[in-house]
Amino acid sequence: MALKKINPIETVAWRKLQEHYQDIKEKKMVDMFQEDGERVNKFHVEWDKFYLDYSKNRLDDTTKKLLLELCEEVDLKDAIQKQFRGEVINATENRAVAHTRLRAQQKTKEVEAALEKMKVFSEKLIGGDWKGATGKSIQHVVNIGVGGSDLGSQMVLDALAAYQNQLQVHFVSNIDGDHVNEVLKKIDAERTVFIVVSKSFSTQETLSNATTIKNWLIDKGFTEKDINQHFVAVSACNEKAKNFGILEENIFPMWDWVGGRFSLWSAVGLAICCGIGYQNFTEMLDGARKMDEHFEKNSFDQNIPVLLALISIWYNNFFLTETEAVIPYSQYLQKFIPYLQQGVMESNGKNIDRSGKKVSYQTGNVIWGEPGTNAQHAFFQLIHQGTKLVPCDFIGFNNSVHGNKGHHHKLMANFFAQTQAFLSGKSQATIEEEIKELSLEEQERIKAYKCFEGNKPTNTLLIERLTPETLGSLLAMYEHKLFVQGIIWNIYSYDQWGVELGKQLASKIYQQLETREINTDLDASTRRLLQQFLTK
Numbered sequence: 001m002a003l004k005k006i007n008p009i010e011t012v013a014w015r016k017l018q019e020h021y022q023d024i025k026e027k028k029m030v031d032m033f034q035e036d037g038e039r040v041n042k043f044h045v046e047w048d049k050f051y052l053d054y055s056k057n058r059l060d061d062t063t064k065k066l067l068l069e070l071c072e073e074v075d076l077k078d079a080i081q082k083q084f085r086g087e088v089i090n091a092t093e094n095r096a097v098a099h100t101r102l103r104a105q106q107k108t109k110e111v112e113a114a115l116e117k118m119k120v121f122s123e124k125l126i127g128g129d130w131k132g133a134t135g136k137s138i139q140h141v142v143n144i145g146v147g148g149s150d151l152g153s154q155m156v157l158d159a160l161a162a163y164q165n166q167l168q169v170h171f172v173s174n175i176d177g178d179h180v181n182e183v184l185k186k187i188d189a190e191r192t193v194f195i196v197v198s199k200s201f202s203t204q205e206t207l208s209n210a211t212t213i214k215n216w217l218i219d220k221g222f223t224e225k226d227i228n229q230h231f232v233a234v235s236a237c238n239e240k241a242k243n244f245g246i247l248e249e250n251i252f253p254m255w256d257w258v259g260g261r262f263s264l265w266s267a268v269g270l271a272i273c274c275g276i277g278y279q280n281f282t283e284m285l286d287g288a289r290k291m292d293e294h295f296e297k298n299s300f301d302q303n304i305p306v307l308l309a310l311i312s313i314w315y316n317n318f319f320l321t322e323t324e325a326v327i328p329y330s331q332y333l334q335k336f337i338p339y340l341q342q343g344v345m346e347s348n349g350k351n352i353d354r355s356g357k358k359v360s361y362q363t364g365n366v367i368w369g370e371p372g373t374n375a376q377h378a379f380f381q382l383i384h385q386g387t388k389l390v391p392c393d394f395i396g397f398n399n400s401v402h403g404n405k406g407h408h409h410k411l412m413a414n415f416f417a418q419t420q421a422f423l424s425g426k427s428q429a430t431i432e433e434e435i436k437e438l439s440l441e442e443q444e445r446i447k448a449y450k451c452f453e454g455n456k457p458t459n460t461l462l463i464e465r466l467t468p469e470t471l472g473s474l475l476a477m478y479e480h481k482l483f484v485q486g487i488i489w490n491i492y493s494y495d496q497w498g499v500e501l502g503k504q505l506a507s508k509i510y511q512q513l514e515t516r517e518i519n520t521d522l523d524a525s526t527r528r529l530l531q532q533f534l535t536k
């Protein structure tokens with residue numbers, strides 16, 4: 001059964017939210033805290049190893065009530081059930097969406113078999129039992145993929161670097177030859193296994209990089225047969241992988257019902273298993289499953305992904321904010337933002353609704369960010385004193401991975417201080433006190449620049465510790481958040497037609513660069529640029 005097609009702006013709740021926005025837009029959060037002693041109790045969720053505080057947002061009881069009514073009107077429950085039943089909710093590609101199946105308690109036979117294959121392979125590599133063509137054990141693993149076939153594994157291995165074993169895992173994604181060259185410098189061909197990850201097995205970047213690497217091995221004297229021991233693939237297109245020269249037994253499955261950006265839970269995460277071991281990989285699946293259960297079963301007013309999605313919609317569609325920042329206070333989560341960017345923006349960057357009509361409201365938010373405290377020294381100035389409203393998610397951990405309390409308390413002091421500053425700003429009295437030693441003239445001149453208005457919204461997510469399990473829950477939380485937003489916006493979150501045009505044009509331009517024959521039907525700017533490119 002298809003997803004329902006309900007235009008959100010035609011709902012009663014949307015209209016009421018628009019009216020309500022007029023009441024709330026000038027309100028100060030600090031006053032709302034003053035007026036309601038129960039605010040923190042009302043606006044937080046404690047779940048498993050997560051604590052979400054969303055009280056530092058420009059919303060009140062009525063906002064929450066209306067946003068929850070919006071969920072009822074668009075029948076979010078029905079959409080969630082359809083997703084968990086694995087129905088064909090990716091209607092524009094005519095595919096089911098069932099990545100949650102990969103981490104379900106009761107797994108299907110094909111998923112079990114894929115997991116077993118991943119376990120066996122990764123254990124052989126880690127244990128030194130998988131030998132290269134010259135009989136040497138493996139030291140390096142190179143993941144060749146792009147987008148969803150790259151970002152997830154890379155991010156997880158960075159996030160869980162503390163669990164890393166002796167294998168060194170590298171990533172080649174960019175079509176830029178410098179990328180593959182730099183990786184090749186770091187590895188020993190005889191001790192390296194390459195994992196070609198491509199659901200379609202037709203992505204230009206991945207196939208070009210894989211071919212370059214294959215030729216590099218051939219130049220080193222490897223025969224086609226030798227290469228078999230150094231190449232495996234993950235793909236939904238077996239035949240294409242075999243045509244590339246990969247042995248059938250070395251191909252790990254992917255399925256139509258797993259979207260690229262939701263695929264790290266599948267064999268696409270093979271590099272993760274190699275780098276941190278199968279056990280840690282399954283703990284990550286368990287964490288994601290726990291979040292799935294929370295999302296599927298908890299009432300919406302206590303449901304972390306639903307609440308985060310609603311808050312985001314409140315700002316995006318009523319305050320008309322343009323972006324959202326995610327600030328993890330963990331250096332381990334440095335690659336978390338690029339990963340989220342694909343998930344969120346490839347999914348919800350759509351302007352046609354589920355009825356095929358152009359939407360008349362804002363959809364997908366722009367996501368950006370960087371770990372704190374580095375972010376504080378880069379772009380926090382704009383959030384504190386700029387002209388744009390940027391709602392932020394702050395993600396922090398009760399305990400550090402390294403156990404160095406001194407550092408962790410300093411880090412977390414910054415974490416709490418920033419959300420406090422965003423909330424309260426700086427009062428006139430504090431500023432006056434700070435500059436009282438200056439001449440009156442100087443005080444007058446400088447006062448306005450020292451002003452922090454505050455009233456900047458933040459969600460604070462406090463997680464016990466960064467582990468494979470909590471990371472799994474965190475990733476699933478954002479997956480469900482974007483799904484809820486897509487449902488409310490009445491768009492299809494699981495296709496990505498928007499990336500196709502550039503690919504098609506690139507292939508035509510490539511031909512022109514190779515033949516040095518520039519098409520006359522190109523636009524004047526591009527034609528001139530190509531000429532310029534070819535002259536030097």
Ligand SMILES: O=P(O)(O)OC[C@H]1O[C@](O)(CO)[C@@H](O)[C@@H]1O
Nearest residue numbers: 147148149198199200203260499
């Ligand atoms: O796994 P594939 O088929 O090589 O695709 C890689 C990536 O390309 C896209 O199709 C478009 O960028 C992503 O959705 C996908 O993750």
